[in-house]
Amino acid sequence: MSVSTYAKPSVADAALLLKNALSNHQLVVIIGNCWVEYEGRASSTLEPGDRLVVIKADGSVLVHRPTGYEPVNWMPGRYNSSSKSQKQAGCVFQVKITDGGELEVRAARLQPSEVLNIYFTKVFLLTVSSLIDDGAFSLYVTEYDMKRAILTKPHLIEEGFRPLTAEKDIGKSGFIDVFGEDARGAFLIVEIKRVPAGKDAVLQLDRYVTALRGRVNRPIRGMIAAPTLRKEAQPLLAGSKLEFRCLSLKKCYEVLKWERTKKLSDFLG
Amino acid sequence: MSVSTYAKPSVADAALLLKNALSNHQLVVIIGNCWVEYEGRASSTLEPGDRLVVIKADGSVLVHRPTGYEPVNWMPGRYNSSSKSQKQAGCVFQVKITDGGELEVRAARLQPSEVLNIYFTKVFLLTVSSLIDDGAFSLYVTEYDMKRAILTKPHLIEEGFRPLTAEKDIGKSGFIDVFGEDARGAFLIVEIKRVPAGKDAVLQLDRYVTALRGRVNRPIRGMIAAPTLRKEAQPLLAGSKLEFRCLSLKKCYEVLKWERTKKLSDFLG
DNA sequence: CCTTCCGTTAGGCTC
DNA sequence: GAGCCTAGCGGAAGG
Numbered sequence: 001m002s003v004s005t006y007a008k009p010s011v012a013d014a015a016l017l018l019k020n021a022l023s024n025h026q027l028v029v030i031i032g033n034c035w036v037e038y039e040g041r042a043s044s045t046l047e048p049g050d051r052l053v054v055i056k057a058d059g060s061v062l063v064h065r066p067t068g069y070e071p072v073n074w075m076p077g078r079y080n081s082s083s084k085s086q087k088q089a090g091c092v093f094q095v096k097i098t099d100g101g102e103l104e105v106r107a108a109r110l111q112p113s114e115v116l117n118i119y120f121t122k123v124f125l126l127t128v129s130s131l132i133d134d135g136a137f138s139l140y141v142t143e144y145d146m147k148r149a150i151l152t153k154p155h156l157i158e159e160g161f162r163p164l165t166a167e168k169d170i171g172k173s174g175f176i177d178v179f180g181e182d183a184r185g186a187f188l189i190v191e192i193k194r195v196p197a198g199k200d201a202v203l204q205l206d207r208y209v210t211a212l213r214g215r216v217n218r219p220i221r222g223m224i225a226a227p228t229l230r231k232e233a234q235p236l237l238a239g240s241k242l243e244f245r246c247l248s249l250k251k252c253y254e255v256l257k258w259e260r261t262k263k264l265s266d267f268l269g
Numbered sequence: 270m271s272v273s274t275y276a277k278p279s280v281a282d283a284a285l286l287l288k289n290a291l292s293n294h295q296l297v298v299i300i301g302n303c304w305v306e307y308e309g310r311a312s313s314t315l316e317p318g319d320r321l322v323v324i325k326a327d328g329s330v331l332v333h334r335p336t337g338y339e340p341v342n343w344m345p346g347r348y349n350s351s352s353k354s355q356k357q358a359g360c361v362f363q364v365k366i367t368d369g370g371e372l373e374v375r376a377a378r379l380q381p382s383e384v385l386n387i388y389f390t391k392v393f394l395l396t397v398s399s400l401i402d403d404g405a406f407s408l409y410v411t412e413y414d415m416k417r418a419i420l421t422k423p424h425l426i427e428e429g430f431r432p433l434t435a436e437k438d439i440g441k442s443g444f445i446d447v448f449g450e451d452a453r454g455a456f457l458i459v460e461i462k463r464v465p466a467g468k469d470a471v472l473q474l475d476r477y478v479t480a481l482r483g484r485v486n487r488p489i490r491g492m493i494a495a496p497t498l499r500k501e502a503q504p505l506l507a508g509s510k511l512e513f514r515c516l517s518l519k520k521c522y523e524v525l526k527w528e529r530t531k532k533l534s535d536f537l538g
Numbered sequence: 539c540c541t542t543c544c545g546t547t548a549g550g551c552t553c
Numbered sequence: 554g555a556g557c558c559t560a561g562c563g564g565a566a567g568g
Contacts, residue, residue, distance in 0.1 A: 001319055003300055003393040005274050027335055031272055041546035043409035043522050049402030050270055058336040066296055066400040069329040069345040076338040124272040131335040133318030140312035253312050310561035
């Protein structure tokens with residue numbers, strides 16, 4: 001981890017520093033007066049002003065004005081995802097001094113073809129750094145948390161639902177997330193998904209329901225509890241006579257938080 | 270325009286600098302090791318790592334990892350738009366040193382209720398600056414440019430279209446963007462929109478067509494040329510027996526660029 | 539005022 | 554590989 005800062009470098013110096021930083025795939029932060037041209041999916045110009053420009057190690061470029069959460073201009077860098085990483089080699093950068101004595105930074109890429117030109121008339125600050133960041137990013141609320149929320153507040157599934165056992169072993173079909181009975185005494189199998197439920201979830205639930213039907217002599221309902229049901233899964237769900245219950249991550253999170261608070265207050269008396 | 274940089278400040282110094290900068294509504298750029306908690310529309314945690322954190326004058330907060338064009342965490346600041354500006358007062362910031370000796374930056378806002386906590390274990394660089402930026406941002410391709418593109422390449426409208434006059438005065442109904450005749454000799458009125466065409470565009474075009482119908486004895490067609498047709502305008506368009514031609518800004522831009530290139534090469538011989 | 543829907547959408551997942 | 558759809562969507566225009 002290293003950070004080097006250069007206050008008010010000449011454009012010539014800034015060009016050298018920038019070229020070096022780009023070839024070393026470092027993070028560059030520039031504060032300066034610049035104007036910007038973009039051409040690609042659309043075309044735009046940004047007249048001169050003071051801006052914050054960030055060039056990341058993966059070739060991402062951000063031009064930020066003094067206000068606004070979104071960049072005024074940008075270029076996505078190398079894609080993070082594996083799906084497009086092969087065809088996407090990231091931006092190609094070109095740094096030079098124009099005839100007018102300005103620092104020109106050109107970021108170009110193909111697919112989609114687009115070019116971003118930044119012309120600095122003045123550089124107030126140039127920072128080059130190598131950041132080490134392997135910290136995991138995670139949304140709260142795992143599938144396990146969702147289950148805990150349902151067991152805490154069964155009415156999240158429906159009024160009168162009573163969980164019997166969690167993760168019931170259904171033989172070869174695997175495990176049921178939540179198993180219980182409804183207000184009328186029918187068995188209710190709940191399949192939980194943190195993400196929008198697709199066909200796979202429906203098919204899996206159907207296997208559970210079918211497997212249990214061969215073993216007990218009681219009405220059995222199957223229900224998917226997930227933030228949303230994918231469109232392609234809807235006919236399949238209807239055809240399988242299964243049900244869907246919308247259960248948002250936020251709702252689960254609130255239940256768990258409330259539970260935590262309650263436990264704490266119980267503990268404190 | 271001023272930029273102050275502080276290399277490796279202690280968390281205590283960083284806290285003071287940050288508080289001061291926030292109360293003066295300046296732009297703050299921090300490079301440091303931090304972890305982040307977010308709770309609001311969703312909830313997330315980001316484990317420790319080196320990050321670039323930007324706090325803008327309007328209260329926007331961005332947490333950027335070394336790669337990726339999008340921030341890993343963020344908070345929108347005061348909204349730019351007039352529509353929500355009244356009810357949105359921006360983030361409320363709180364800066365303090367935790368018991369563990371970390372710099373805690375808390376950005377909270379209501380509506381939607383959300384909180385972003387950033388805990389710096391180490392600050393490598395803190396930059397405070399006041400940026401002056403009144404440069405206009407504009408997408409290329411005006412409505413006038415679109416007209417020029419159509420007059421240059423009438424087949425952008427359809428094969429066989431021949432412009433007769435541009436901006437034909439239609440009496441009280443105003444001006445027609447492009448007026449011409451189609452391959453079969455019918456008059457064709459073209460209404461150009463840079464933005465997705467809505468009901469207003471359809472109604473305006475309908476007025477032109479109706480006005481002209483009372484004055485000439487020839488089949489008359491009306492067509493909207495725009496990047497897209499708004500959904501709510503589609504039934505109106507169909508009911509008025511008018512047509513839609515998709516004309517993207519990009520296509521127009523390319524035609525004009527090509528034209529410019531051609532003129533230049535003509536000029537150069 | 540609320541709702542809808544557009545974006546230089548980006549990015550992921552299904553088919 | 555292409556199309557479809559979601560997003561802590563944000564932001565703007567329509568009703």
